[in-house]
Amino acid sequence: MQQVLLMCRPGFESDLAAEIQDKASACGVFGFVRARAGDGFVVFEGHEPAAGRALLNKLSFADVVFARQWLLVIEHFPALPVDDRVGPLVQSLSGGQSLSGLPFRHVWMTFPDTNAGKGLSKLTRKLERPLARSVAAMLQPDAAWFGHVFFLSGREAWVGYTPVANGSPWPLGFPRLRQPAAAPSRSTLKLEEAWLQLIPESRRAALLKPFQKAVDLGAAPGGWTWQLVQRGMQVVAIDNGPMDQALMESGQVTHLREDAFAYKPQRPVDWLVCDMVEKPARVAQLMERWLARGWTRYAIFNLKLPMKRRWLEVQQILEKMQVVLDEAGSSYRLQAKQLYHDREEITVFAAPHSGGD
Numbered sequence: 001m002q003q004v005l006l007m008c009r010p011g012f013e014s015d016l017a018a019e020i021q022d023k024a025s026a027c028g029v030f031g032f033v034r035a036r037a038g039d040g041f042v043v044f045e046g047h048e049p050a051a052g053r054a055l056l057n058k059l060s061f062a063d064v065v066f067a068r069q070w071l072l073v074i075e076h077f078p079a080l081p082v083d084d085r086v087g088p089l090v091q092s093l094s095g096g097q098s099l100s101g102l103p104f105r106h107v108w109m110t111f112p113d114t115n116a117g118k119g120l121s122k123l124t125r126k127l128e129r130p131l132a133r134s135v136a137a138m139l140q141p142d143a144a145w146f147g148h149v150f151f152l153s154g155r156e157a158w159v160g161y162t163p164v165a166n167g168s169p170w171p172l173g174f175p176r177l178r179q180p181a182a183a184p185s186r187s188t189l190k191l192e193e194a195w196l197q198l199i200p201e202s203r204r205a206a207l208l209k210p211f212q213k214a215v216d217l218g219a220a221p222g223g224w225t226w227q228l229v230q231r232g233m234q235v236v237a238i239d240n241g242p243m244d245q246a247l248m249e250s251g252q253v254t255h256l257r258e259d260a261f262a263y264k265p266q267r268p269v270d271w272l273v274c275d276m277v278e279k280p281a282r283v284a285q286l287m288e289r290w291l292a293r294g295w296t297r298y299a300i301f302n303l304k305l306p307m308k309r310r311w312l313e314v315q316q317i318l319e320k321m322q323v324v325l326d327e328a329g330s331s332y333r334l335q336a337k338q339l340y341h342d343r344e345e346i347t348v349f350a351a352p353h354s355g356g357d
């Protein structure tokens with residue numbers, strides 16, 4: 001198993017390719033990446049026969065910024081027979097003639113997040129039952145893998161496995177979230193998704209608690225503040241723009257019309273969130289200040305990436321942040337992901353190494 005297929009937001013293939021190339025080499029797994037703009041996925045091809053497996057063993061999925069999901073490739077079918085798509089897929093999942101199959105729990109069927117890809121959801125629904133029936137005898141409920149078929153068209157598909165403990169828990173790489181009617185902006189889903197994607201479920205309740213104190217920099221009209229308020233937090237919302245009136249009536253929000261770059265909290269807070277449209281290096285510097293001075297315990301912030309070489313920018317910013325925080329004696333882990341609700345941007349979660357909860 002030499003190849004790993006990684007899914008991403010369409011348009012970010014070259015960023016993911018550059019990132020995975022760097023990270024694979026750093027893990028001592030060498031190969032090259034095939035990527036085509038707009039496809040919504042890339043394929044890492046290792047030089048060694050076991051390179052794909054080695055990469056998934058050595059690299060944590062949570063640390064790959066531009067990947068939404070990945071699978072260890074068993075086989076690529078450029079043209080499945082239309083009268084029996086399921087047969088070859090099942091044979092492939094079982095390891096085929098090489099008998100190199102891995103035990104799996106059940107089979108996911110996915111497709112790229114492109115217009116063509118979305119058109120395939122009808123096909124995958126149609127194949128769900130016959131495929132489930134055909135693999136029923138092979139399923140192992142405690143297996144460490146999910147079987148995974150990634151369709152590119154009605155006939156073309158990649159077959160492989162996604163590790164249960166080292167991949168996204170959502171087949172397509174993101175949770176389906178519904179826009180809450182009372183939230184003041186659509187951006188609200190970015191913070192909700194960030195909590196789901198970046199904080200492990202086992203720690204979420206301990207990290208997000210009622211009566212915590214939070215600051216929202218660049219808060220208006222209040223989509224992120226609304227999420228904090230839903231969690232029962234007291235929020236200081238910093239923005240020169242107006243906040244949503246109903247949200248202000250919750251009594252949990254103090255709105256200050258101040259410059260977010262000049263604001264200092266009177267006392268340390270539990271959470272800092274920031275969603276300002278600003279140069280990413282400037283936002284990173286602001287976050288460094290808050291974290292290094294102990295003004296907040298946790299931070300979630302957005303880095304806008306309007307430039308071409310986004311991976312290079314992200315890498316430089318995160319490395320510099322880590323150095324500044326280490327030098328300040330602040331032991332922080334920075335985790336970055338491009339979320340489904342992130343457009344030309346990524347979201348970063350900073351938490352103390354000690355856990356802090």
Ligand SMILES: C[S@@+](CC[C@H](N)C(=O)[O-])C[C@H]1O[C@@H](n2cnc3c(N)ncnc32)[C@H](O)[C@@H]1O
Pocket residue numbers: 184185186187188217218219220221222223224225238239240241258259260261275276277
């Ligand atoms: C993308 S919007 C935030 C949306 C918000 N997260 C929500 O969910 O409703 C960015 C906000 O940052 C504010 N902003 C930009 N620069 C700022 C600064 N220096 N100080 C305070 N607010 C700033 C803007 O006024 C704008 O309301």
